[in-house]
Amino acid sequence: MTASEQADGQTQRWVLQFCHGYDGPFLDCARQYAVLFKGTPYKVCTVYLTGKPSEEVERGSASDEVIFLGYSSAQVRGLKLGAIRDFRRIVASRDFALCIAHRFKPIYVALLGSSLPVIGVHHAFGDYKRRSRQLFANFFRKRLMLLGVSNAVRDDMRSCLPDWPAERIETLYNRIDVEAVQAEQVAREAARKHLGLPQDAWVVGNVGRLHPDKDQATLIRGFARALPQLPAGSLLAIMGSGRLESALKALAAELGVDDAVRFLGQVPNGRGYFKAFDVFALTSDHEPFGMVLLEAMAAGVPVLATDCGGAREVVEAASCRFPLGDHDMLAQRLIHCSDAEFLSELDNLQRRFSDLAVKETFWQLSMPSRLKQCF
Template sequence: MKLDAIRWVRELVSGREFHFCIAHRFKPIYISLFATRLPVIGVHHAFGVYQRKMRRWFVRRFRARLLLLGVSDAVRDDIGRCLPGWDSAGLATLYNRIDVTAIQAEQLTREQARAHLGLPRDAWVVGNVGRLHPDKDQATLIRGFAAALPGLPNGSVLAIMGTGRLKDKLKDLAMRLGVASQVLFLGQVKHGRRYFKAFDVFALTSDHEPFGMVLLEAMAAGVPLLSTDCGGAKEIVEGIGPLFPLGDADTLATVLLELSHLTEADVQLLRQRMLQRLNEHYVDDAIRPLFFQILRESGRVS
């Protein structure tokens, strides 16, 4: 299969005047380096890509024309630990980007979103979006919510959007903690980001998220954030929302209580700061000049 892909890319490039190739994830990087003599910009979206010895050997062989990008400082630093001695000019961070205007245009109002999702109209809603998987650690979220619930506004609920193999275990956990009726499993929701305004708070409890695109989408919706203090998510949320240690349900409960007391003026200020953060770091106008600056400084692209 790789041979067919290499042949196809080689034919595509032949007779055309390309200046460089952008490849996302390791296999496309492998194919691009074998199929062409072009400088290759390899973009990584996950941790642990270069833990394999053969992968480390391979990229070192082509390092003169290979620029590696991580979608967060956390991913970049993980690559650097796996590839000691890799020159700093050949390894950089380039954040994912979103089209804020387009995302905001498709989002429903709070009332419309709650009606679509079947959420109580006047409840204080903590939202979470992601696979029901150990990496997402919704168990800590449920424990933290249950601990905070007596001090949260009357009728507060936790709404979890997503499916996965832990669904039954998470439902059992909510039942054991006595919050089964307050923890709502929404299942897979098509175009889920359209409904983020249904949430009063967006909680990300993941174990070392490489980036956290869902956080940008929540920011575009103007929803206050909280996140685990690790991975790429920390870089997005730090300074505009509270962080808590991974797996620490007690601290999470404290954070939820604090967020539940935000005034409308507090929320408006947070929305302004989130929009400013988006425009400074995660939109085309911010990413484009940084991308070409990284290319120039890398020495890989003439």
């Protein structure tokens, strides 16, 4: 760091964003929180605990500065003393107003490595089920605020920390840059050509790891049950890979629909091809949120989802949800989708899950509102 940068760091107020890594959806999570401060007096420094330096990640982080600590997952087990020392050094280099930390390990390091107020963002269920984590959070709760990516995640944390005031455990939904996502999405014909899908088929789409949590078995059973009443030549296209691939292919064969189920494998930039689908179905078991639903909405594709976890908060219409594991109800929903005109979800997307909409919610929360008073 140059002398002029050091001088600037002493006069400019900063927000420190601390992320475990940038794999999968977490790079966009960093972007989501960095853009909350766009147009404010605060600059954002994003720090990645794990992962090698990457120019692509720097660009995707939408931050004024990006730092890669370069630890491996093995190195941040246990007490994480090296990470705490590095974090203290970073905190000393800038006038930071607060830290936004994603997931428990960065929250742990941020609280032990600084005296900053910390907003802890949680993306999954069960993070405070352990007694040791409850004790840790309770010890630091005067300068810790917790955010869940859905009301379902928020309520899970509130049940584990019952003595916390409600305003210290709140919801801030995941969101997307709608225009940027739409700009990546290719037209229907080109998307189908890229994925090897017939241009004239009615296609049910699904994206996710082939893992028990995603419950594609229910999806295949529901599709098989609905298939005789779906348009001729209908297909189920599953984008993703995982340990259940062989079992799911065997299930499709057992149900006699293996010719109508396409396993597309891992598709780079998969959200760019969502316009290939006529309907998108998410069968996940207690999805904390369901970012793929937003990406399908951005493509103008009708969505169906399980009536549990965060997905029920994303999909407003009860007629577009079905009970977890209920392949009969899913079949009914698919048949209805194939024979009905659906309204676009773009209005819901812009109103509730766009960068602008969530930014307004963020600045109304207790800890950020105190920052806003300093503008």
